[in-house]
Amino acid sequence: MLFGKVILINVYSVLSSLSSDVAETLSQDTQHIAPKIGLCLAGTFILGSLCFANDQTLGILKGGFQSFTTPLPATADQWEIRKTELRKTLKRLLGEMPPLFTPEVTIHSREAKDGYTLEHFTFDNGVGDTVYGYTLIPAGHKGRGPAILYNHYHGSKYKQGKEEVLTKAFSKLDFATGEELARAGY
Numbered sequence: 001m002l003f004g005k006v007i008l009i010n011v012y013s014v015l016s017s018l019s020s021d022v023a024e025t026l027s028q029d030t031q032h033i034a035p036k037i038g039l040c041l042a043g044t045f046i047l048g049s050l051c052f053a054n055d056q057t058l059g060i061l062k063g064g065f066q067s068f069t070t071p072l073p074a075t076a077d078q079w080e081i082r083k084t085e086l087r088k089t090l091k092r093l094l095g096e097m098p099p100l101f102t103p104e105v106t107i108h109s110r111e112a113k114d115g116y117t118l119e120h121f122t123f124d125n126g127v128g129d130t131v132y133g134y135t136l137i138p139a140g141h142k143g144r145g146p147a148i149l150y151n152h153y154h155g156s157k158y159k160q161g162k163e164e165v166l167t168k169a170f171s172k173l174d175f176a177t178g179e180e181l182a183r184a185g186y
Contacts, residue, residue: 101126115139117181118166133162136182148186150178 061067070086073079091097103123111118119135138145154161160169165178 098126103131113179114183118177134165134178136165136178137152138182138185141185148181150181 070082103126104111105121105123108120108122113136116139117137119137120132121135122132124128125131150163150165152161154164163169166176168174168176170177
């Protein structure tokens with residue numbers, strides 16, 4: 001279910017093209033968050049491929065659901081056609097997306113950590129719910145730079161949620177994913 005949740009989270013970003021509008025309209029205090037939102041798709045496909053890299057049984061998922069695969073387009077024109085088809089399918093399956101809006105981000109705290117600064121933030125998602133999150137900024141970083149939007153898993157353990165990025169949440173990893181990414185400059 002991890003990959004499905006990651007995809008659904010990012011579907012909204014793809015359909016609404018949130019990142020470009022957010023980057024232009026966020027205040028100076030919160031502008032550094034926008035690039036992280038803009039790279040969510042790269043993070044989705046990287047994390048998705050890592051999650052399933054060793055899985056040779058793709059085709060039928062737990063619960064009998066068929067896995068989703070799509071061939072890599074050979075050209076940019078083919079991608080534009082495929083992107084239109086995918087958006088139509090997503091719209092049919094998920095319905096209309098909420099109208100595009102610019103979230104007002106509130107940063108509640110900043111904490112200097114080993115190799116990065118941790119910010120706690122919230123924003124209204126435009127349909128009445130508050131989104132809670134962290135921004136991990138590499139130490140000494142100024143201005144724009146590479147970023148990763150980490151889409152967490154909680155498996156109905158909602159207290160785990162965003163904490164996963166700061167803890168050793170996966171048994172096969174001996175480090176906290178978000179901390180290591182921030183220390184590496186992302």
